[in-house]
Amino acid sequence: MKIHLFTLAILCFSLSQGLNQNPKCETQDHGSTLRVFHIYSPCSPFRPSKPLSWEESVLQMQAKDQARLLYFSNLVAKNSVVPIASGRQTIQSPTYIVKANIGTPPQTLLMAMDTSNDASWIPCTGCLGCSSSVFNTNKSTTFKPLGCQAPQCKLVPNPTCGGASCSFNMTYGGSTIAANLSQDTITLATDPVPGYTFGCIQKATGSSVPPQGLMGLARGPLSLLSQTQHLYQSTFSYCLPSFRSLSFSGSLRLGPIGQPKTIKFTPLLKNPRRSSLYYVNLVAIRVGRKIVDIPPAALAFNPNTGAGTIIDSGTVFTRLVAPAYTAVRDEFRRRIRDANRIRIRNANVTSLGGFDTCYSFPIVAPTMTFMFAGMNVTLPPDNLLIHSTAGSITCLAMAAAPDNVNSVLNVFANMQQQNHRILFDVPNSRLGVARELCT
Incomplete structure (x- = not known):
């Protein structure tokens, strides 16, 4: 059966719209609520440069899903108990992104939102193999690398202490990542979180790594929930926009305030x-x-x-x-x-x-x-x-x-x-x- 080349079927909008051409993309996050965009949104710089056919887009997403499910299958089949800090291996670039400001003065990055991963990580200055904007650590007055004596070093996968920093390696889909454990201020909407611990990527191979990093929303000690427990009481909600939505933005609401009463x-x-x-x-x-x-x-x-x-x-x-x-x-x-x-x-x-x-x-x-x-x-x-x-x-x-x-x-x-x-x-x-x- 012949499948015609369609424009991206499940996204019924024009991918030719640019970030600066759509005023909705410039709207600021407010309170403790962040806008959520699909990676193919007009507000996303990661949308395909050329519109995919419907068949191509569906097959591409299916392939990523298959990799994600195979990873879950391998994980639960292990004989030993997986430690709480289980963000050591994750899979494929998640579908939705949020905006975060990192450092002082703030640098804006679009981080992938993942409820099945603990640790957050972003590409940093000098990263080899990173495919997008990186966080310039030299321009942040609040950036601090963590040494091997830091308690957080025990929570990352395969830590090594060859240098002054606590370093670790992990896999992400078909990619491998080498990162240094670091801290800096992250600002979510209007909420600053000083001393936020994350992986500062130094080297990445393969194409599975989300271009500007990942925000882990799972339950481990290095997740956003654990590190902001005093601020958000380990509570959050999201509303994901339909593929057919023209404005194509949903929301990530952090903390118990403003959550639905009838649910x-x-x-x-x-x-x-x-x-x-x-x-x-x-x-x-x-x-x-x-x-x-x-x-x-x-x-x-x-x-x-x-x-x-x-x-x-x-x-x-x-x-x-x-x-x-x-x-x-x-x-x-x-x-x-x-x-x-x-x-x-x-x-x-x-x-x-x-x-x-x-x-x-x-x-x-x-x-x-x-x-x-x-x-x-x-x-x-x-x-x-x-x-x-x-x-x-x-x-x-x-x-x-x-x-x-x-x-x-x-x-x-x-x-x-x-x-x-x-x-x-x-x-x-x-x-x-x-x-x-x-x-």
Whole structure:
């Protein structure tokens, strides 16, 4: 089947808009709220220089998701308990970025937002292999490298003390990173955080490293939550904008102030095999009005194997372990067939890359409800389907987890989270979800 070259289908705006041509891009963050941009936003300097075809964009995001899921699979399969400072290996560049000011006087960087990584790190002066703007440490009067005697040095992966600084190495997707542990003031919206500890990248190989660094929003001791506990009480929420949003900015709200009053919660669970991840208890999935018959083991939380369901900001499309995905997919297909009154022989289901449920004709799609302990999240078609620009191809935006024996994680991903406020209330061990127009 021939796929025409479309403009980036899931981003229904012109990528030719520049940062300085859009006044919305110049709006300042305020209070403790930061704007969140997609990497393909008109406000992002990291958008493709040439518009990708719809097929290319989908396949590219699928490939990154696959790498992220394979990493999670390898991680939970380890026999030993993963330390709390588990940001030592992460995967692929996350999808959403926020603006942070670092140093004195401040230098502005756009950092990738990642709820499954602890440490923050940015490219610094003299970095070899860095592909974007770097933080000029020589121009900041508050910058300070940390030595091997610093207690934070024990929290980074593979620390070495060949020189005066505490250095460490880590992998990120297909990249390797060498960094020095450092401190400086980071300002988020209007909140200065003096003495913030981060990795100052000195060398990077490969193309997986987010160009201007990463902000870790997981639960370990070097994460943003831990380092700003006095300021934000380990509480934050985000609202991710839809791929179709013209202004294409959501928000990251730090701290308990201003969080939604009316919101449903589900308990956050801890898994010692990946203590930084945000596990929740997914008990069932409903397609339309029918609760799908999924083997209980496919959804069960198991701290011994690392199995269960996580909420992740860096995975684009929701992934379910094979038995769960197959059951959900088959019920979705049945509902499409019945709702569209098309004979089976004419209801040709096609595939695109990792998506195996695509249609070349207009469809009426059912809602899908993820039933967590204590709350249900019902997703409308915009959170379930991706369409080509011309509307000739429509796919269910979910897939099976990687096919290997260690695939025990279900991941509730960012496309399914779009236009919802996701609240992480770590002190009370709960996660909230509420519908909200994010732009």
